[in-house]
Amino acid sequence: MKKLTLKEIAEHIGGTFNIDAEFTEVCIDSRLCKPGCLYIAIKGENFDGHDFTASAFANGASAAIVHHDVDADGPMLRVEDTHKALMALAHWYRTTFDIPVVGLTGSVGKTTTKEMTWFVLNEKFNALKTEGNLNNNIGLPRTLLRMDEDTQAAVIEMGMSNRGEISELSLIAEPTIAIISNIGVSHMENLGSRENILKAKLEILDGLRENCPILLNGDDPYLAGAVIENHPVIYYGIDDKTCDFRAxxxxxxxxxxxxxxxxxxxxQHVVIPTIGRHNVYNALAAFGTGVQLGVTAEEAVKGLAKYTPSGMRQRMKTLNGIKFIEDCYNASPDSQRAALKMLSEMKAERKIAVLGDMLELGTISEESHRNAGLLAAKAKVDVFMTYGERSLASAEKARECGVCEVYGFTDKKALADKLFETLKPGDAVLFKASRGMALEDVINDLYGRIK
Known part of the structure; x- marks a missing residue:
């Protein structure tokens, strides 16, 4: 980040300081502090960052933001609420940059869209992006505070669990262009209906700068029917022939x-190094955003070709002639449907689906898990395995729908044993589950045995 002082930020976010100091980085983990770092003592549910202020200074922190007295010596800015101070600092700091800022959200695909958009923009700009899943009201401010004199564009992901959260994030980031990938049933447990999820996602408009465009998935019936005022709307899609960007x-x-x-x-012909119709939508959003921001079609195509899946999202690997599709970061009915369709379109001797529980579905959980079994049958999988108590309903439905080989497990080792016994060269196997199920444990077990 650009060099700042306690005096300078106090003028913009309030608070009182004892001694002025300069800093070029913000940190909320005392263990990661170093010279030139501003430590912000955040209080969480199970910890209080104030307890580690002395440790932050011992590790080299140049200054700290605190809410109350601490047993530490050094330059400090005292504020009413350190978390609000972090958000206020990030918002003010963002306004010191006159650059394109992409704000994006959606029920499914936002991280992949973020990554693809970054690859597209990075062909023209020195672009910053949200790292990992730092898309909440602590992670987003930290991302903005990583901008420096060389930053020419930023791609900012916004996540949420409840109403009001996207609004807060958008008002901090003040995007100059926005994307909503789709309206699914993630967070149904908290929001109750897709209509409410739509309202929550549309909160991104609260911070979108005046007259700046928003890109919407035109094939999503909720987004296609959304009423957007005071912002140009650009639609992308596959099925709707009226979309501005259509694959x-x-x-x-x-x-x-x-x-x-x-x-x-x-x-424009495009090749993306990943599979699945759902990824075509993600690429369309990235391409359309790039074009809106002055990226040439040739640059956008070059950027999309460089895309690589991040973390445990749709990562493909081949071992001993077996194709593994690792998609264990998250799962919802919509993303599960897309993953099964992707598997069905792959060329393989046998297609094997391993699905784990989908979490946070509330009252639609039982229905959604049973429907997963139906979708597996429609995808014509040869072997269907599930992991978790909720997914036993998926296995039961798959049997009812005629899938020949179906196995339901609540023990990871038993699942890994059966997979190792079942897999053979020529197979394609999909792993899909919510993050909380840690299905990657089974994958790593298998890799260890196969190697």
Whole structure:
């Protein structure tokens, strides 16, 4: 970040300081503090950062923001609420940059869209992006505070669990262009209906700067029907022929997808190094955003070709002739449907689906898990395995729908044993579950045995 002083930030976010000091980085973990760092003592449910202020200074922190007296010596800014101070600091700091800021949200695909958008923009700009899943009211401010004199654009992901959260994040980031990928049933447990989820996602408009555009998935009935005022709306999609950016001639290869994007009377061929129709939507959003921000079609295509899945999202690996699709970061009915469709379109001797529980579905959990079994049958999987108590309903439904080999497990080792016994060269196996199920434990167990 740019060099700042306690005096300077006090003028913008309030508070009183004892001694002025300079800093070029913000940190909320005392263990990671170093010279030139501003330590912000955040209080969480199970910890209080104030208890570690002395440790932060011992590790080299140049200054600290605190709420109350602490047993430590050093330059400190005292504020009413350190978390609010972090958000206020990030908002003010963001306003010191006159650069494109992409704000994006959605029920499914926002991290992949974020990554693809970053690859597209990085062909023209020195672009910053949200790292990992730092998309809440602590992570987003920290991302903005990483901007420096060389930053020419930023791609900011916004997550949420309840109403009001996207609004808060958008008002901090003040995006100059926004994306909503889709309206699914993630967080149904908290919000109760897709209509409420739509309202929550549309809160991104609260901080979107005046007259700046928003890109919406035109094939999503909730987004297609949303009333947007005071902002140009750009639609992208596959099925709706009226979309501003539309994918046609989609062809899935072993580890890539090819298609043409029709827009503004033009036709651009695109190849993305991942598979699945859902990723075509993500690429459309990234391409459309790039075009809006002055990236050429050629630059956008080059950027999309560099995309690599992050973390445990749709990562593909081949061992001993077996194709593994690791998608264990998150799961919802919508993303599960997309993953099964992707598996069904793959070329393989046998197609094996391993699905774990989907969490936070509230009253639709039982229905959603049973429907997963139906979707597995429609995808014509050869072997269907599940992990978790909720997913036993998926296994039961798959049996009812005629899937020949179905196994339900609540023990990871038993699942890994059965998979190791079952898998053979030529198979393609999909792993999909909510993050809380830690299905990667089974994958790592298998990799250890196969190697």
């Amino acid at each position: 046609v001639n989609i062809e899935q290869c072993d580890e890539s997808t090819e298609f043409d994007i029709v827009y503004d009377g033009k036709n």
